[in-house]
Amino acid sequence: MNTLNTTSAKARPAISALSQSSTPVLYWATLGSVFLCLAFYVWGSWILSDDFRPVPVGDDPIPLNVQIAVRAIEALAAVVALGMLWKCVFQPWIRDxxxxxxxxxxxxxxxxxxxxxxxxxxxxxxxxxGFTFNMGSWANFIPGWGSPNPQNFPEPLLMMGGFYIGYWMLNVFLGCWLLGLLQRRLPNVALGWRIFLMFIPLAIIDLVVENLIMRSGAAAYPGVVKSWSIYAGEVYQWPLYEAALVAFVSTGFTCLRYFKDDKGQTFVEKGVERLKVSRARKKLVTFLAIAGFVQPFFLIGYFLPYNLFAMRSDTAPAYPSYMRNLICGEGSQYACPSYDWVPIPQRGSRIFVTPDDSRLPQEIRDAQGIKASGKDPYASGQ
Known part of the structure; x- marks a missing residue:
């Protein structure tokens, strides 16, 4: 009898832990752990590989106005990122x-x-x-990657580091402010409509910000569905569905932060107070739970529909080598995208269309770089 009682007593912590596992926060945290492990695997593999180097920019000279614009954007992004880290991370950490x-x-x-x-x-x-401060890209190590030459994709460390730290969080702050304003001013309007009214300015802001970046020559969308895009056929063409997707994801992140229960918890935190662990470990579980929502929502809400559009991309305009970076077009093995003429190439496939393939119409071959025109579309006065 004593043995049975001892065994039962020893089993109670396990039973307690099992009951804790039914709390929603642990489900979200488990999902977040999987995605963060994937992220660190991808980054670690890249840093330890030969892909960790600046990308080739090719032979086309980079105009001075483009160089100035790129460095200005990088500086602004870095400043915004540092300010956001100070406001959201370091200042509260020092205080609390x-x-x-x-x-x-x-x-x-x-x-x-x-x-x-x-x-x-x-x-x-x-x-x-390719003139942005970069060390290549980790794209080669993302599981299932399909398009060719991912090692030549220049991930801008300053510009996009600032974007992911600063721009998304600014959108969240603005979205929460707008929801609060709409709740005060339009309390009788259904919640779904208030969220939609918040979505619209987020889409407009993305339209303005991204178009300024496209005009500067810091980035480009060579593969767009032209009927769903503005400035179609120009190097600064821009897909309107980009604004909708960015605003949709920003809206999701805004709702995560804005809507809380009577305990002050978001839906991913529910049950964290029932965990019999230290406060520091509860914070860690909460952090992982946030990742469990943010990561898959970003992939499903933005990248999935974006890639469905990309698969129907019309013929890309002619870009200089510092934009193509030997990913496609002149100097590479692969022709740049064209829904009607260039089948989607797969990395490692032996069947693909080259930039100078004689079966391509002349205008498609001319769009593989700027040698045919002799003019850089980003240069001032051209």
């Missing part, structure tokens, strides 16, 4: 001795950065300027 919810959220938004190259997951649809 622990991370605030905003601090955990901004760090999780930064950790979404591993997915940034996925714009080109299926086919080439997005360029960064």
């Amino acid at each position: 001795g622990e991370l605030s919810f905003d601090g955990m959220l901004v760090l999780n938004l930064m950790l979404m950065w591993w997915a940034d190259p996925i714009d080109n997951y299926v086919t080439v649809s997005f360029f960064y300027n």
Whole structure:
């Protein structure tokens, strides 16, 4: 009898732990752990590989106005990122001795950065300027990657580091402010409509910000569906669905932060108070739970529909070599995308269309670089 009682007593902690496992926060935290492990695997593999080097920019000279614009954008992004880290991470840590919810959220938004190259997951649809401060890209190590030459995709460390830390969180702050304003001014309007009214300015802001970046020559969308795009056929063409996707994801992150229960918890934190662990470990579980929402929502809400559009990309305009970076077009093995003429190439495939393939119409071959025109579309006065 004593043995049975002792065994039963020893089993109680296990039973207690099992009951804790039914709390929603642990489900979210488990999912977040999987995605963060993937992120660190991708980044670690890249840093230890030969892909960890600046990308080739080719023979076309980079105009001075483009160089100035790129460096200015990088400087601005770095300043915004540092300011956001100070406000959300370091200042609350110094004051309270622990991370605030905003601090955990901004760090999780930064950790979404591993997915940034996925714009080109299926086919080439997005360029960064090779003049940006970069050490190549980790795209080669993202499982299932399909499009060719991912090692030549220049991930801008300053510009996009600032974007993931600063821009997403600024959108969240603005979205929460707008929701609060709409709740005060339009209390009788259904919640769904208030969220939609918040979505619209977020889409407009993305339209303005990204178009300024496209005009500067810091980035480009070579693969767009022209009927759904503005300035179609120009090097600064821009897909309107980009604004909708960015605003949709920003809306999701905003709702995560804005809507809390009577305990002050978001839906991913529910049950964290029932965990019989230290406060520091509860913070860690909360951090992982936020990742469990942020990471898959970003992939499903943005990259999945974006790549479906990219698979129907029309013929890309002629870009200089510092935008193509030997990913496609002149100097590479692969022709740049064209839905009607260039089948989507797969990395490692022996069947693909080259930039000078005689079966391509002359205008498609001329769009593989700027040698045919002799003019750089980004240069001032051209």
